[in-house]
Structures are given as C-alpha cells and as structure tokens.
Amino acid sequence: MAEEICLFIKDGLIIKAPKKSPVLLRTIVLVFVMVCGVYICSVCLKQTNFSTKTKFLNIEVLESYCHEYDIDRSETPYLHYPKPKTFRRAECSCNPVRLFAILSMQRSGSGWFETLLNSHVNASSNGEIFSVKGRRENASSITKTLDRVYNLDWFTSASKNQCSAAVGFKWMLNQGLPEHHKEIVQYFNDRGVSVIFLFRKNLLRRMVSVIANSYDRYAKLLNGTHKSHVHSIEEAETLSRYKPVINLTSLMTDLKQMEVTVMKTLEQFQSTRHIILFYEDLVKNRTKLVDVQEFLKLPLMELISRQVKIHKGPLSEHIENWDDVNKTLQGTVYERFLHADY
Numbered sequence: 147m148a149e150e151i152c153l154f155i156k157d158g159l160i161i162k163a164p165k166k167s168p169v170l171l172r173t174i175v176l177v178f179v180m181v182c183g184v185y186i187c188s189v190c191l192k193q194t195n196f197s198t199k200t201k202f203l204n205i206e207v208l209e210s211y212c213h214e215y216d217i218d219r220s221e222t223p224y225l226h227y228p229k230p231k232t233f234r235r236a237e238c239s240c241n242p243v244r245l246f247a248i249l250s251m252q253r254s255g256s257g258w259f260e261t262l263l264n265s266h267v268n269a270s271s272n273g274e275i276f277s278v279k280g281r282r283e284n285a286s287s288i289t290k291t292l293d294r295v296y297n298l299d300w301f302t303s304a305s306k307n308q309c310s311a312a313v314g315f316k317w318m319l320n321q322g323l324p325e326h327h328k329e330i331v332q333y334f335n336d337r338g339v340s341v342i343f344l345f346r347k348n349l350l351r352r353m354v355s356v357i358a359n360s361y362d363r364y365a366k367l368l369n370g371t372h373k374s375h376v377h378s379i380e381e382a383e384t385l386s387r388y389k390p391v392i393n394l395t396s397l398m399t400d401l402k403q404m405e406v407t408v409m410k411t412l413e414q415f416q417s418t419r420h421i422i423l424f425y426e427d428l429v430k431n432r433t434k435l436v437d438v439q440e441f442l443k444l445p446l447m448e449l450i451s452r453q454v455k456i457h458k459g460p461l462s463e464h465i466e467n468w469d470d471v472n473k474t475l476q477g478t479v480y481e482r483f484l485h486a487d488y
C-alpha cells in the first residue's frame with residue numbers, strides 16, 4: 147500500500163512538475179514533496195510496528211495454547227507455564243503456576259508456616275535459598291537464582307515439580323533484600339510474583355527466640371545437635387529450659403530497630419501484589435490459612451505441620467531477668483509485649 151503511494155507520488159511529480167516553473171512554484175513543490183515524504187515515512191513506520199506486533203501476538207497465542215479461558219483475564223499476569231530445563235512437566239504442563247516469595251525475619255514462625263504451605267500437594271516453598279551469600283551478591287546473581295526457582299529448576303525436598311500450582315521460597319529481610327529492593331520489586335512486578343509478608347507482632351518474644359536459638363548453636367542442647375525447629379514436646383521443653391538474659395541497655399533501641407526494619411520493607415514492597423500475615427494470628431486462627439490459599443489461588447486443603455512451638459506460656463517464665471525487663475518496658479509503647487501470649 148505504502149509502496150503504491152510512493153510510486154504514485156513519484157509519477158505525479160514527474161508528470162506534474164513543469165520544467166520551467168517560477169522559483170515560487172518550485173519551492174511549493176519541494177515543500178509538498180518533503181511533507182509527503184515525512185507522511186509516507188510515518189505510514190511505513192506504523193506498518194512495520196504493526197507487523198512486529200502481530201508477530202509478537204502470534205507467538206503469544208502459540209505459547210498460551212493451554213490457557214484456560216474461564217480464568218479471569220486480570221489474573222493473566224500472575225499465571226505462568228514454566229518449561230523447566232531439568233524435567234518435563236508432562237500432563238501438568240497446562241497447570242498454571244503462581245510465583246510467590248515469603249518475606250520474613252528469623253524466628254517469626256516462617257519455618258513453621260513453610261511446613262504448613264508445603265503440606266499442600268500443589269505448593270512448593272523451597273526454603274531460605276538466599277542464605278547462601280553468593281546467590282545474593284548482586285542483582286544479577288539474585289535474578290539468576292529467582293529465574294531458576296520460578297522455572298521449577300530448583301530442587302529441594304519441597305519440590306513438587308510437575309503439578310506445582312504455586313512455587314516460591316522464603317526470604318529473610320537480612321538476606322540482600324534492603325540492598326537490592328529496587329531491582330527485586332521490579333522483578334516481582336514484571337514477573338507477577340506475589341509477596342507473603344510474615345511478621346511477628348510480639349517482638350520481645352521474637353527476641354527471646356533469637357537469643358535462645360543462637361545460644362543453642364553453641365550449646366546444642368538436644369543431644370549435641372543444634373535444632374531451630376522441633377517436632378516433639380520433650381524437645382521443645384529441653385530447648386525452652388534455657389532462659390536468656392535480655393540486655394536492658396539496648397532493649398528499647400533493639401525493639402525499635404526491628405519495628406523500623408518491618409515498616410521499611412512494607413514501604414519498599416508496597417507496589418507488589420501482597421498479603422500481610424502475623425504469626426500470632428496464624429497460631430490463634432487457622433482460617434487465616436484459607437486466606438493464604440485463596441491469595442495463591444490454590445485449591446483449598448487442610449494444611450498441617452509437625453512442628454511444635456518451643457516457647458509456650460507467659461514470657462516471665464522464659465526470661466532470666468524478667469523483673470528488670472518488666473520494669474524497663476512498663477509505661478512504654480512496648481508494654482503490650484509483656485502481656486501478650488505467643
């Protein structure tokens with residue numbers, strides 16, 4: 147079409163441009179030709195754009211032959227049909243996979259939460275993959291790792307490769323997240339990764355758990371092995387027999403620091419599709435797990451975990467210098483941590 151116009155104009159030019167025309171006429175013709183040229187160029191460009199677009203659409207159609215059309219169109223950015231390099235998804239290749247990341251802090255119940263999630267036949271949460279430093283060294287090593295996990299090419303005991311409907315991992319806030327948050331948010335939004343924030347309301351209890359866990363790293367209270375999570379009441383009792391001494395000098399600033407870290411993360415990741423969970427709510431109200439499954443659009447199932455809570459009952463039983471801690475926090479914004487269960 148554009149070529150035809152080009153020819154016609156050329157012809158027109160040859161026919162119509164008289165050889166001995168006045169300067170004014172020549173200028174008018176010249177301007178006319180220039181305007182035409184620009185117009186034709188723009189038409190040609192538009193056509194090229196259009197044809198690449200159709201090509202692109204064709205590829206999309208080919209790749210999405212197994213999209214289910216009863217799925218809400220607004221969900222499309224969150225649906226993935228990975229083609230793993232390491233195995234074939236076989237009859238599950240048309241099971242859409244949703245990508246997620248659990249953003250949490252140590253000793254906030256994320257280990258327990260992950261076992262619950264992994265008890266779902268279609269969910270794979272691959273643990274703390276960024277605990278290895280090399281994987282979070284820079285934005286490109288992070289991206290490479292994420293690509294592998296989300297392409298189902300990452301193998302852990304949690305992998306349910308073929309029929310996964312949700313795949314992810316847990317990411318602690320001190321594992322390169324604040325440093326690379328811009329690139330990570332970009333990646334999450336580009337790939338449609340859903341974020342599950344899991345925090346603990348009672349930061350004093352979290353502090354007790356952190357100190358006790360790092361003490362056990364050296365003390366190895368369970369027959370000489372260090373355990374962060376336990377599966378029996380006896381083991382839980384053994385571990386909780388150790389009562390940490392809380393540093394009163396830094397107590398207030400330490401609690402404040404934890405709070406700031408959480409607020410900062412929520413702010414940095416607010417543009418992602420996300421859900422905010424609190425450990426205490428999950429403990430008290432198992433229907434919260436329904437919210438999680440709905441968030442990940444998983445078929446609803448009863449989720450189970452064999453893990454047993456380590457520090458049960460009132461906090462006063464778990465802190466060596468309780469009276470001082472009680473006094474220090476009385477009348478402060480953190481007083482509520484003294485009373486709350488869990």
Ligand SMILES: *[C@@H]1O[C@H](CO)[C@@H](O)[C@H](O)[C@H]1NC(C)=O
Pocket residue numbers: 280283284286287
């Ligand atoms: C990123 O880190 C990886 C792993 O340590 C390293 O091999 C790579 O060269 C780094 N890339 C850049 C761009 O710094």
Ligand SMILES: *[C@@H]1O[C@H](CO)[C@@H](O)[C@H](O)[C@H]1NC(C)=O
Pocket residue numbers: 241267268309310311445
């Ligand atoms: C969940 O997994 C089961 C067993 O692998 C499979 O039959 C089913 O299609 C999967 N469901 C979804 C929604 O992926």
Ligand SMILES: *[C@@H]1O[C@H](CO)[C@@H](O)[C@H](O)[C@H]1NC(C)=O
Pocket residue numbers: 368369381
């Ligand atoms: C530790 O050893 C005792 C006695 O040998 C045994 O009864 C207990 O089950 C062991 N506990 C663990 C966690 O292995």
Ligand SMILES: *[C@@H]1O[C@H](CO)[C@@H](O)[C@H](O)[C@H]1NC(C)=O
Pocket residue numbers: 393394395396
């Ligand atoms: C308690 O915290 C303060 C301030 O961070 C620090 O200077 C001090 O060494 C800590 N005390 C103990 C026993 O760790």
Ligand SMILES: *[C@@H]1O[C@H](CO)[C@@H](O)[C@H](O)[C@H]1NC(C)=O
Pocket residue numbers: 431432433434437
């Ligand atoms: C438990 O959680 C569900 C889902 O979030 C909520 O609708 C319900 O009100 C909660 N129940 C209680 C007792 O908090």
Ligand SMILES: *[C@@H]1O[C@H](CO)[C@@H](O)[C@H](O)[C@H]1NC(C)=O
Pocket residue numbers: 462472473476
């Ligand atoms: C904490 O201290 C207050 C008064 O200072 C006291 O009334 C309260 O019983 C103490 N709480 C516990 C659990 O010891």
